[in-house]
Amino acid sequence: MKRPLLWLALLLVGLLGVGGLYAWHKAIPYDEVVDRGPSPDALANPYLAAEHFLHQQGLVVEHANGLEQLANLPAKGHSLLLLGERSNMTPRQVEQLLAWAKSGGHLLLVAEALWDEETGKSGDLLLDRLDIHQALSETFDEPAPARKKPAADLTKFYVDNETDPAYFSFDTDFNLIDPKHLAQFSANSADSSHLMQLNLGQGRVTVITDSDLWKTPNIGKHDNAWLLWYLTQETDVTLLFNSDTDDLLTLLIRYFPQALVALAALIALALWQAAMRQGPIQAPVPKARRQLQEHLKASADFLLRRSGQGTLLQALQHDLLRAARRRHPGFEHLTTAEQRRVLEHLTRHPPHIISQALEPLTQKRLSSADFSRQVACLQTLRNAL
Numbered sequence: 001m002k003r004p005l006l007w008l009a010l011l012l013v014g015l016l017g018v019g020g021l022y023a024w025h026k027a028i029p030y031d032e033v034v035d036r037g038p039s040p041d042a043l044a045n046p047y048l049a050a051e052h053f054l055h056q057q058g059l060v061v062e063h064a065n066g067l068e069q070l071a072n073l074p075a076k077g078h079s080l081l082l083l084g085e086r087s088n089m090t091p092r093q094v095e096q097l098l099a100w101a102k103s104g105g106h107l108l109l110v111a112e113a114l115w116d117e118e119t120g121k122s123g124d125l126l127l128d129r130l131d132i133h134q135a136l137s138e139t140f141d142e143p144a145p146a147r148k149k150p151a152a153d154l155t156k157f158y159v160d161n162e163t164d165p166a167y168f169s170f171d172t173d174f175n176l177i178d179p180k181h182l183a184q185f186s187a188n189s190a191d192s193s194h195l196m197q198l199n200l201g202q203g204r205v206t207v208i209t210d211s212d213l214w215k216t217p218n219i220g221k222h223d224n225a226w227l228l229w230y231l232t233q234e235t236d237v238t239l240l241f242n243s244d245t246d247d248l249l250t251l252l253i254r255y256f257p258q259a260l261v262a263l264a265a266l267i268a269l270a271l272w273q274a275a276m277r278q279g280p281i282q283a284p285v286p287k288a289r290r291q292l293q294e295h296l297k298a299s300a301d302f303l304l305r306r307s308g309q310g311t312l313l314q315a316l317q318h319d320l321l322r323a324a325r326r327r328h329p330g331f332e333h334l335t336t337a338e339q340r341r342v343l344e345h346l347t348r349h350p351p352h353i354i355s356q357a358l359e360p361l362t363q364k365r366l367s368s369a370d371f372s373r374q375v376a377c378l379q380t381l382r383n384a385l
Contacts (some may be wrong), residue, residue, distance in 0.1 A: 042216060045081065046333040053225050060236040067240070075105035075203065079232040082109040083211045084241035091176060094125045102201025106235060109210050111176065125280050130198070133177040133208050137192040154222060155194045157187040159230075166230075170194035174209040187227075197231075208233055208332070212242075221333040313371075316378040317358065323385040347384035357381050 007040075042048050051061045064070060067089065067321050080100070086109075087206075101107040113122040115133035122128055156165040167188065175192035176269045187195035198377045213224040215265065252260055321339075325331045340354045357377045366374065 017039040018120050028385065034295070038216075045241075046215045047211075047221045050214045050228055053219065053228065054232065054237055057233075058230075059232060060068070062238050063234070064238050064240040067097075070100070070238075070240075072094070073100065073105075073238060074236075076102050077104075077235050079108060079235040079237045079238050080238065081241075082107070082126075083234070083239065085216070085274060086112065089125055091125060094129060097126065098129060098200065101203040101205055104202040106204050106206070106232070107200075108206040108208070108231060111174070111207055111209055115177070127207065130200075130205060131178075131180050131182060132196060132198075133179060134209065135175050135177060137173055137175040153189045155187050156190045157195070157223075157227070168194075168224055168227050168228060169213045169218060169222055170208070171210040171212065176207060203382060216337065229324065291324035296361050313374060316382070320357065320378055320382045320385070321383055327385055343381065349381060349384065353377060353381070 010241075022126065032233055045051070054061050064073075067086075070080065080097075082288065111127050111132065111134040113124040113127065115122045115132065115135055122134065124134075127134065150152065155170045156167060158165045167348070170187075172189045172194070174194070175342070176194060176196050178186070178193075178196055178198075182198045183196040184199060185197055186193045192209075194209045195206065197204055212218055213221070214228050219225050219228075241256060262331040318323060321331070324343060325378050327346055332340060333338060334342065336358075340351065340358065343349075343358075344351055356374070
């Protein structure tokens with residue numbers, strides 16, 4: 001019985017071996033690249049590829065997270081690239097940057113605002129101090145011819161001793177204007193200027209219309225990378241592209257909201273505990289059971305504070321008239337004068353007491369004596385019924 005099973009096992013092993021060998025000869029190995037998208041560093045830094053390029057050229061590249069960090073930045077042999085939004089820049093910071101450039105630094109900035117002819121300024125403090133204006137180009141928002149894809153309008157830049165120009169993909173919707181002819185050189189497209197450099201003291205300042213050509217998707221196009229190297233060559237580079245950092249309160253609200261709520265509650269409790277009392281400290285109430293008279297007095301005091309004098313007096317007047325209707329059927333259909341005569345007859349009180357009790361209530365607050373007198377009068381008439 002064991003011999004057939006042994007032959008069957010050997011047959012299965014042989015078949016598996018032949019099948020494996022056949023699959024091994026027919027299988028073709030290949031490499032598959034899985035695109036997982038940009039890395040977190042690339043998402044956080046749009047100029048990451050430009051930094052790697054400058055590192056490959058042997059330049060030292062650093063980051064700055066705010067304008068406050070630039071106070072100790074050396075000037076000579078250094079390039080500062082302001083590529084981010086800087087609307088929060090103060091006049092003092094503008095003066096510091098210009099003084100830094102005059103000391104031998106190279107300042108590169110992006111023009112942020114358009115020149116306003118009526119006000120004589122653009123709102124970009126740094127750009128206005130350099131006497132460089134930015135305007136919309138003549139081809140801004142110009143419709144393209146039908147059924148014809150417009151050709152890319154590249155910016156040309158001629159270098160000394162070179163016959164062929166370099167080409168850059170600046171945004172051609174904007175144009176830089178040098179009204180005082182201070183620029184040493186510029187780079188122009190067909191109808192606009194997109195880069196200007198002027199000397200400032202011992203240093204220089206470069207103004208560009210936009211910096212998208214150095215972001216990761218565009219740095220490898222045309223001569224964009226070469227321009228970045230040409231402007232920063234033989235210098236250490238500091239990049240500042242996110243100067244609008246969140247303050248401490250914003251970060252606390254974003255990451256520690258529960259701690260802020262607890263802190264606010266603790267402060268509120270401390271203020272409540274330390275608040276000044278509004279009256280003398282009352283003696284502790286004895287633990288003995290209160291008398292009915294104390295309960296009634298406490299209830300009356302509560303109603304007086306909560307509802308006011310008018311509500312209590314009106315309730316007594318209604319109670320008096322309700323008792324009169326029970327004693328004299330049809331009382332509610334009588335005139336006011338007839339009602340008062342009926343009350344005189346039923347209570348045996350003089351007319352002036354009746355008039356005082358039923359006189360209309362006013363919004364004016366009564367004194368304690370007048371209020372007590374009015375209550376006593378109403379109670380006396382009610383009890384007489």
